[in-house]
Amino acid sequence: MRPEDHDETGGGGLLVPMAWLYAQYVADGLLETGDLMEPTTLEYRAGRDALALTLFLSEGPVADALPAARVDELRLLTAYGAxxxxxxCARLEARRRTSAASGGADPDLALASxxxxxxxxxxxxxxDLEAIGPPPRERSAYEDDGESRVWTPAWQLGLPLGHLAIHLY
Structure with missing residues (x-):
């Protein structure tokens, strides 16, 4: 979105990524309403970014007050990780092709990417939610109070957090 230029010289002003910033704003609101995580944590950022991507890439408009049909759509979109x-990935690629075809820069797409x-x-x-069986005899460096831990891509933590925030909305 270009800022309006009233002197009719063609503008060429700064491109403002309003769609992406607004999707992040709504995602923040959803996560804060659920009070699921401290906003200063990386897990919160993962949830906000996963939810913002879902809002940004879905077909419907992003709004503060989401209609019931939109909430249902977001629940379905965030329900299954894979x-x-x-x-x-498919939606981002489609946006890249559209942006390349139009020949213009897309600051929203750059931030979403x-x-x-x-x-x-x-x-x-x-x-480690997939760890099944008796606890190990010796504690590894990644265990805290007998809980097995694994390194997980941020989206795999953020997506369920966003999904839960939508349910609590």
């Missing part, structure tokens, strides 16, 4: 990851890159490349230490 399907969500494929959906995000950066958020996705962070979610995929950053790993956070989290409880």
């Amino acid at each position: 399907a969500w990851r494929r959906w995000v 950066g958020a996705w890159r962070w979610l995929e490349e950053t790993e956070l230490l989290a409880a």
